[in-house]
Amino acid sequence: MATAQAVGGRLDIPVVDIAGFSSGDSTVRERVARQVDRAARTVGFMQISGHGIPELAADGLTEAMDGFFALPFERKQALRPADVSVNRGYTGPRTESLSHSLGVESAADLFEAFNVGSTAGQYGKAVPDDVEDHYPANMWPDRPALFERNVQAWMEQAGGLARTLTEVFAVALGLPADYFKAYTDHSIDMLRMNRYSMPDGDVRLEPGQLGMGPHTDFGIVTVLWADDVLPGLQILDSEGGWHDVRPAPGALLINLGDLLARWTNDRWISTMHRVLAPIGSDGTPILRRSAAYFHDGNADAVVSCLPGCADAGEMYYEPISVAEHIAAKLAGSRGGTLNVAAAREASRLRQV
Template sequence: MGRPESGGGFVVPTVDISAYVGQGTAAARQAVAHAVDEACAAVGFIQIVGHGIPASVIDGLTCAVDDFFGLDPEDKQRYRVCGANRGYTAPKTESLSLSAGVESAARMNDFFEAFNIGVEARSFTGLDLDEADYGINLWPDIEGYRSRIEAYFDAAQRVAGTLTDIFADALGVEPDFFERLTDHSIDVLRMNNYALPPGTDVTLDGELTGMGEHTDFGIVTVLWADQVRGLQVLARDGSWNDVTPAAGALLVNLGDLTARLTNDRWMSTLHRVRPPVVNGTIERRRSVAFFHDGNADAVISTLPSHLEYDNGLAYEPITVTDHIAAKLAGSRGGKLNAAAVREASRVLHAAEK
């Protein structure tokens, strides 16, 4: 659960979603939808159990992650990102805080490395989709790697679909509301490794950043993570709070597009990763985020039922592809995302506390 960094009673709620995974009663599903609604409004992060992903699939995922990040640096560079959001990114080549509209003194200094795979344009026969949005995957030449990653990808994709079913019930929209936004969703699996190469000297009280403060881009994120400290979530009171997943649980957080739909009643919560320092040294930490971002051509507008929130100021409609492009231009292109006004104001408010 969540543990406050600076006092208070910050908690990431735990919700058992098994009523939506199996044949739950209408009353049981209503209770889940109500719990999710409360968690999304209060925190924007949830721990979910009863998600139905077998331990063997998660074990296969973590072994595959270890296999790739255990390669020599030169071998990993063979799979570096080129163009679309697929492949390898090396340490200190991104700055997530720029995607949230915040200029960081430690520009392009996030020390994590990552590897991305996702849905491809050719996966959707009959649709003329742009490979700039739905890139071609680069598969490492590691025995069994692709099958293990795809098994988890399929499971996480199912969980994301279950969550949007719950969201539809919680928000009182049509049952197929999110399906219409996600039937050719830009889904990406990002595997993160927080570790420094052996023999690297580092000052632990300097500007080193695991991953800068940011919000996720799309509709919902499903996160598997080690039980190693590092992830911090920004509470509504402006405090940063440590969050460690419970055994067997997945962390879920909302993305910007869901915040736009609900006019920030449901928050796309800012989060960051601090260097996982244990006994004076940086301990390796792994996480795997499944981003369910929505159809590239979908237009996201504030729901009429939520126009009264945030003093009646609704978000301007935006396509999924335009929103993601602006965010990636910040994190990878080093360009400050001037459109992220609300996110930046929350970061600055936290810095003042």
């Protein structure tokens, strides 16, 4: 599987300005597509500016996150789903292990999270009956005030950016701009709001324990808002080195997921990343927040190698439905069942 390429020990995460892409200006579209293709081939991460998302939307999101995570633990626990296979509601600290989605054992991760996402009802009759379970109802808290409104406002903005990016991806791959629409018109989308902290100032860690263990994202593309706090997000290069990733002012972090790597036969990179434990260099606990919007595609869509992405005739992945792929990943991270189908992705981590 392709891996981010460091040069001289440094890993460059390009900033791509997409302003004007949707206006139809061919010069701008070609420039943006070329820059995205380069970032997708070499790093799998990029910073997107010119996205047009108002700062007020991010302010509302952070206000909602801070209000929810400040609730008493019992109030948050009441919003846990009845079954871990339901990717909604509250996740408490030390209840998930993201590296299990790769089939790799690790200590439980330290983050807590709250998940909301697309539902079958919002797509009308587009969702086939046999995959409805992949679009579960949301579990909205009644506190803090305006939580649902502020979170939905951010989801609308982040979802719009994700859909624009799939058009950019199509152009960059030499496909019609609307190529991915047939695979995403009832996409499994989810917003995961994360809080990284040490409970009650406890700084004891199990061996190898992290804020969020090494993993690749499961779907097509992730739109990430994050605090500019260190220690925090890191990505893995081809030499086994980990590199800090800090958001540029006014930009949103974007990374590619497994399904896009599968579509492109690893021409584009689904980058291995992790989040370090929320403890400063002086040993004191720190607080970090992030919100990841996952644009994962239609549950019933089948992903297979795109035209022109297997020039040497070798295809690294068998066709798979979005539902099957996501279910295997979640059974690992949330259910604790090591994902034996992710050997190609995990091979990079095992080389470190």
